[in-house]
Every structure is written in C-alpha cells, then in structure tokens.
Amino acid sequence: MKPLDVLQQSLHKRVLVETKGGRSFRGVLEAVDQHLNLVLTGADEVVEDVTTPHTGLTLVRGDSVVYISP
Amino acid sequence: MKPLDVLQQSLHKRVLVETKGGRSFRGVLEAVDQHLNLVLTGADEVVEDVTTPHTGLTLVRGDSVVYISP
Amino acid sequence: MKPLDVLQQSLHKRVLVETKGGRSFRGVLEAVDQHLNLVLTGADEVVEDVTTPHTGLTLVRGDSVVYISP
Amino acid sequence: MKPLDVLQQSLHKRVLVETKGGRSFRGVLEAVDQHLNLVLTGADEVVEDVTTPHTGLTLVRGDSVVYISP
Amino acid sequence: MKPLDVLQQSLHKRVLVETKGGRSFRGVLEAVDQHLNLVLTGADEVVEDVTTPHTGLTLVRGDSVVYISP
Amino acid sequence: MKPLDVLQQSLHKRVLVETKGGRSFRGVLEAVDQHLNLVLTGADEVVEDVTTPHTGLTLVRGDSVVYISP
Amino acid sequence: MKPLDVLQQSLHKRVLVETKGGRSFRGVLEAVDQHLNLVLTGADEVVEDVTTPHTGLTLVRGDSVVYISP
Numbered sequence: 404m405k406p407l408d409v410l411q412q413s414l415h416k417r418v419l420v421e422t423k424g425g426r427s428f429r430g431v432l433e434a435v436d437q438h439l440n441l442v443l444t445g446a447d448e449v450v451e452d453v454t455t456p457h458t459g460l461t462l463v464r465g466d467s468v469v470y471i472s473p
Numbered sequence: 474m475k476p477l478d479v480l481q482q483s484l485h486k487r488v489l490v491e492t493k494g495g496r497s498f499r500g501v502l503e504a505v506d507q508h509l510n511l512v513l514t515g516a517d518e519v520v521e522d523v524t525t526p527h528t529g530l531t532l533v534r535g536d537s538v539v540y541i542s543p
Numbered sequence: 544m545k546p547l548d549v550l551q552q553s554l555h556k557r558v559l560v561e562t563k564g565g566r567s568f569r570g571v572l573e574a575v576d577q578h579l580n581l582v583l584t585g586a587d588e589v590v591e592d593v594t595t596p597h598t599g600l601t602l603v604r605g606d607s608v609v610y611i612s613p
Numbered sequence: 614m615k616p617l618d619v620l621q622q623s624l625h626k627r628v629l630v631e632t633k634g635g636r637s638f639r640g641v642l643e644a645v646d647q648h649l650n651l652v653l654t655g656a657d658e659v660v661e662d663v664t665t666p667h668t669g670l671t672l673v674r675g676d677s678v679v680y681i682s683p
Numbered sequence: 684m685k686p687l688d689v690l691q692q693s694l695h696k697r698v699l700v701e702t703k704g705g706r707s708f709r710g711v712l713e714a715v716d717q718h719l720n721l722v723l724t725g726a727d728e729v730v731e732d733v734t735t736p737h738t739g740l741t742l743v744r745g746d747s748v749v750y751i752s753p
Numbered sequence: 754m755k756p757l758d759v760l761q762q763s764l765h766k767r768v769l770v771e772t773k774g775g776r777s778f779r780g781v782l783e784a785v786d787q788h789l790n791l792v793l794t795g796a797d798e799v800v801e802d803v804t805t806p807h808t809g810l811t812l813v814r815g816d817s818v819v820y821i822s823p
Numbered sequence: 824m825k826p827l828d829v830l831q832q833s834l835h836k837r838v839l840v841e842t843k844g845g846r847s848f849r850g851v852l853e854a855v856d857q858h859l860n861l862v863l864t865g866a867d868e869v870v871e872d873v874t875t876p877h878t879g880l881t882l883v884r885g886d887s888v889v890y891i892s893p
Binding site: 668 | 758
C-alpha cells in the first residue's frame with residue numbers, strides 16, 4: 404500500500420496538517436493530490452498558540468507540508 | 474475532486490494568499506495554473522501589519538505560496 | 544541492492560524518522576514510496592524533548608526526511 | 614486564462630519585481646519565460662531602501678521571484 | 684568515469700557522510716542510488732560533538748547529503 | 754524573445770552576477786546554459802566588500818544565481 | 824560551448840569548490856556529471872579557516888555547489 408493511498412482513508416475526516424515555519428491547520432480533508440496539495444474545510448490555523456478560524460475552504464500547498472495526522 | 478479543481482470555485486472571488494517569509498495578499502483571484510502561480514487584481518499586500526495596495530494585477534509565484542483561503 | 548529496497552525490511556517495524564527542523568518521529572513504518580513519503584502508526588512526535596503521541600496514522604512528507612533508522 | 618499569459622500584458626511596461634531575500638527591482642519587462650526568468654531594462658535595484666540603477670538589461674532568475682506587479 | 688560510479692568503490696567500506704544542518708554519520712556504505720540516498724550499517728551519528736550509535740541500518744535521504752568521504 | 758536568448762547578447766562581455774548568500778562576481782561571460790550555469794573568465798568575487806580575484810575560469814552553479822547584469 | 828563542457832578542461836587539475844554553508848574544498852577534480860556532482864582526490868576541506876585533509880576520494884553533491892574555480 405502506498406502512503407498517498409493510505410491518506411484516502413482520511414478523506415472527509417478531521418486532520419492535523421503541520422507545515423514548515425511553525426504553522427499548523429486542523430480541518431476536514433476534502434481533497435489531496437500526488438504533490439500533497441490539500442483542501443481543508445472549516446480549518447483552524449494555529450501559529451504560536453494563536454488560532455485563526457478560516458471560513459470556507461483552505462488550499463495548503465503540498466511542499467509546505469511536514470506531516471498529516473488525524 | 475482534485476485540490477486545484479476546487480480552487481476553480483474561487484476564481485473571480487476575493488482570496489487570502491499567504492506566502493513564505495510572512496507576506497500575504499488579499500485580492501480577487503483571476504487566474505491560476507498547476508504550479509499555483511496566481512494572478513490577483515486589486516491586491517493588498519501585507520507585511521508585518523503594513524498594508525500596501527497594488528494597482529492592476531499581481532502575479533504571485535506558485536512556489537512562494539503556503540496557503541490560499543477565501 | 545537499492546536504498547529504498549533495503550527500507551522494505553523495516554516495514555511493520557518500529558523506526559526513528561528524523562526530519563528537518565529538529566522534529567523526529569518514532570512509530571511503526573506501514574508504507575513508503577519512492578519520494579520517501581512515509582506512513583507511521585502509533586507514532587510519538589518529539590520536538591525539543593517534548594513528546595506528543597499521535598493516534599492512528601501519520602503521513603510524513605518525504606522531502607522533510609533527513610534519515611530513517613530502526 | 615493562465616497566469617503567465619496575463620503577464621504578457623505587462624511586456625514593455627514598467628513592473629515591480631520582488632525577489633527572495635528582500636531585494637526588489639523596478640524596470641521595463643522585455644522578456645519572460647515559463648520559469649519566470651525575466652529580462653528588465655533600465656532597472657533600479659532596491660535593497661533596504663538603497664537604490665542602485667542598472668545600465669542595459671538585467672536578467673532575474675525565475676526561482677528568485679516572489680511576485681511581479683505593475 | 685561518473686561521480687556516482689566512483690562511489691561504487693566505497694561500497695561495504697566505512698565512509699563519512701556530512702549532511703546539511705551540521706549532522707554527520709560514519710558507517711559502512713551498503714547501498715546508494717542516483718539521488719544519493721544511502722544505506723549505512725553500524726553508523727555513528729555526530730551532532731555538535733555528541734555521538735549517537737545507531738543499531739542496524741540507517742537510510743540517509745540523498746538531498747540532505749553535502750559530501751561523502753572515506 | 755526569451756530571457757535566455759537575451760543573455761546571448763552578453764557573451765564575451767563583462768557582467769555582474771549576484772548569487773544567493775551575498776556573494777557576487779564580475780567577469781567576462783564565456784558560456785551559459787538553460788539552467789543559468791555560467792562560466793566567467795577573469796572574475797572578481799566580492800563578499801562583504803572583500804574582493805578576491807580568480808585566475809582562469811569560474812563556473813557558477815545556475816541555481817545560486819539571483820540576477821545577471823552588464 | 825556549454826558551461827559543463829568547459830569544466831572538462833579542469834579534469835585532473837586542482838580546483839576550488841565553494842559550497843553552501845561556508846564550506847570549501849581544494850582538490851584534484853577526477854569526475855563530474857550534469858548535476859555538478861563532483862569527485863575530488865586529495866581534498867582539503869576548509870570551514871571557518873579550519874582545514875581538514877581528506878584521504879582518498881571525496882564526493883561533493885552537486886546541489887551543494889556554489890562555484891568551481893581553478
């Protein structure tokens with residue numbers, strides 16, 4: 404099984420996305436491609452313990468991603 | 474549905490584009506390609522709480538992008 | 544024998560994954576691809592001696608990886 | 614319309630090019646390719662409020678570019 | 684003769700691998716590919732004069748490598 | 754006209770090459786390829802106002818280049 | 824003439840290789856490929872004015888290279 408196939412199990416579920424530079428997102432994973440570009444809905448963005456809620460969808464660029472976890 | 478297809482829904486709408494190095498843009502998304510190169514119109518650029526309005530169009534290089542949000 | 548073939552021997556075994564930026568993970572390696580994208584289960588994330596346990600699976604992006612060790 | 618096609622509208626016009634590392638250029642855009650390699654003429658280079666005029670043409674490497682704006 | 688062919692002469696011999704970020708490894712080179720992904724056995728990892736011995740194999744990601752030396 | 758074609762006009766002429774990390778070179782441009790790998794002859798290297806003359810040719814790796822100017 | 828062809832003239836001659844991060848090497852260039860991966864023999868490594876002689880061959884990863892000079 405390939406890593407990106409495993410990620411399909413997390414579609415439509417809430418995930419934590421840690422990105423480079425100390426920024427993380429928690430939201431529902433709605434789409435992902437082979438570059439790890441991600442679409443989240445209802446995401447909360449966290450930078451240094453400050454949480455900013457996003458409305459609608461958030462597209463996170465794949466090469467900013469460090470890890471994705473449920 | 475692929476992440477970049479989802480982004481088509483944001484065409485001609487106002488988006489927030491966060492880039493590496495603490496620079497962000499708010500403007501109307503007029504064009505995007507598979508590298509996440511973006512064209513915004515009427516963009517405001519924000520660096521450390523200082524806002525600079527851009528006239529006309531702004532092309533943001535895709536590999537500078539961290540996330541895009543409405 | 545190729546390096547990524549050697550890594551197949553570590554599948555379903557506990558490994559240490561050191562990533563850029565001083566973050567490491569210890570967990571069971573469940574999947575890996577040619578970019579070194581990895582899926583771990585039951586991972587503990589360690590940043591500056593603070594350990595955070597992850598539930599379920601963790602996908603680590605390959606280009607964040609510095610080394611993998613059992 | 615693709616982002617790089619939009620940029621064709623700025624050919625032979627004065628643009629601002631912001632690059633990584635806090636360096637920017639203002640000059641007339643004479644050529645651009647798909648990597649965002651750019652040729653400017655009559656460019657002024659600005660680093661930390663110090664302006665250095667360039668004579669002739671300046672080729673800016675595409676992967677240094679953050680954004681281009683008129 | 685190509686650089687990566689030269690490296691074949693170091694297979695099954697002890698090498699020093701210097702990586703980005705001030706981390707180095709000394710171990711026996713068991714496998715290498717065209718990206719310079721490396722497998723070492725019996726490696727000692729050195730960061731700021733602190734040596735950590737690894738058991739079993741260590742896979743070092745090629746794009747972390749600065750140089751390899753016997 | 755493509756940016757790299759424009760650069761052909763600077764062959765065998767003295768150019769300034771600014772690279773990442775605050776290092777620049779002034780020398781005669783003798784060769785260039787599509788990656789912006791450059792060969793200079795008679796180059797002076799400048800780092801923080803200290804000039805080091807090079808004898809013979811200097812090959813500058815393209816991905817270190819920020820801009821090239823006559 | 825292409826930059827990498829020019830480099831063939833330096834084969835089996837002593838060169839200076841400056842890499843990212845303030846590390847340089849002086850040694851005899853024995854092999855080079857299109858990525859600028861290099862093999863040096865009898866190299867001296869210099870970091871902050873401290874010289875470390877290498878025995879045998881040293882493979883320097885191409886993407887660490889800033890410039891090569893005789």
